Amino acid sequence: MADVAVIGAGVVGLSTAWMLAEAGTAVTVLDSSSSEGGASGRAHGEIVPPAATVQPLWRETLAIYQRLAEHNDFGWDHTPVGTIITADRGEEKLLLARKHANDTHRVATRLVRAPELKTVEPAVDLSDGCALLLTEGRKINPHKAVAALAGSARAAGAALRCGVTVVGLQRTAGRWRVMSSDGRIFEATKVVLATGLGTSQLAQEVGCRIPLVGVHGRILLTEPLPTTLTRIVSAISAGPAAFAATKTTLRDLATPTHKPAAVASLMHQRQDGRFAIGASWSPALLPEGRYPATRIAKAAIRRVPILADAVIEGSWSGVRPYAVDGRPVIDEIAEGLYTCCGHGGEGFILGPGSARLMSQIVLNRPPMCSTAEFSATRFSESLNKREP
Known part of the structure; x- marks a missing residue:
């Protein structure tokens, strides 16, 4: 019997297992896929400053990646590219609000117009807009990062x-019984759910409501190109677009022609010269369709015109599990049962930093930051407030 069973072998689950095992805990990771990582290995790979409420998790993530990179090559920028x-x-106004938030949390920023931007990143066409330059911003190769975390x-x-699909949990005699679809049972003193969208269903078995929404995202990958772009290029509309995609109503589903996927130009040039270009956000409840790739390409060419003749070598789409209020859930939801999703x-x-906080909660050690923002109880509290 393991001390802790971690369900899910993506970036969050593997990082949590690593932290717990290093602390001397006997850990077993269970995952339904045939290899580690699942959807995590097909992410974009941009490590940029997030919203203020989760910046402690991001800063811890940076420190963990620096340590992981001491013995692994996963495309990590030891020095930020920006x-x-x-x-x-x-x-x-959105850009100024972002600047204020980053300045408050000691992330160096500078507001620039098109002429100045041309001197620092000539390939980017700003037209009549403006931009915020952030000192911080790094890249990884997601597939290699997952492999490095699994190795650690x-x-x-x-x-x-791997190849274990968890379908149920049962608390008995001071331990958890984890049941798989093929009839196998794994026992552990504690269980960590890092199962993405599947977390909601497993949490319901102990009466805990964790509303998660699946959001489609598409990424394009170009052929290798000469060095064109130094920094990561993002768009101020990306955050609002992602949040809006989590709000699908019955009216949306009942409308024959639903609104198209939100798209914003997000891109960087990898170490191998390929451009990873995205991204789109559309509710997983609705068909993704063929248009996100078309609109991503248009957005990319508009922002970096030199990419117009770049050959597309690959394209993939995955479903990302969003908490409906935009913050992760990192909490103990029943005795000996935890979630990080x-x-x-x-x-x-945020994954490795979240795993650090999760491991501290599991081991009953002082947390590195306040846990209130990430509590699962916030959803039951919001539900109660709506009741008459």
Whole structure:
């Protein structure tokens, strides 16, 4: 019997297993896929400053990646390359609010117009908008990062068991019985749910409501190109677009022609010269369709015109699990049962830092930051407030 069973072998689950195993805990990781990572290995790979409420998790993530990179090559920038957050005319208030939030949390920023931007990143066409230059911003190769985390977890003593689909949990005699679809039962003193969208259903078995929403996202990958872009290029509209995609109403489903997927230009050039270009946000309840890729391409060419003739070598789409209020859930939801989920498109930005906080909660150690923002009880509290 393991001390802790971690369900889910994505960036969050593997990081949690690594932290717990290093602390001397006997850890078993269970995952339904045939190899580690699942959807995590097909992410964008941009590690940029997030919203203020989750910046402690992001800062811890940076420290963990620096340590992981001491023995692994996963495309990590030891020194930040920086980020350009672009805004079109009419979006300047959003950009100024982002600047204020980052300045408050000691992330160096500078507001620039098109002429100045051309001197620092010539390939980016700002037209009549403006941009925010952030000193921070780094890249990773998601597939290699997942492999590195899996290797570190194993080296610390964690056991990884793939091909296990967990369908139920049962508390008995002071321990948890984890039941799989093929009839196998795994026992552990404690269980951590890092299962993405599947967390909601498992949490319901203990009477805990964790509303998670699946959001489609598409990314394009170009052929290798000469060095064109130094920094990560983002868009101020990306955050609002992602949040809006989590709000699908019955009226949306009943409308024959639903609104198209939200798209924003997000891109960086990888170490191998390829451009990773995205992204889109559309509710997983609705068909993704063929248009997100078309609109992503248009947005990318508009922002970096030199990409117009770049050959597309690959395209993929995944479903990202968003908590409906935009913050992850990192909490104990029943005796010996914990969850770390709801990171949406920021799994690699916040995942390892979230795992550090999760491991501290599991081991009953002082947390590195306040846990109130990430409590699962916030959803039951909001539900109660709506009751008459």
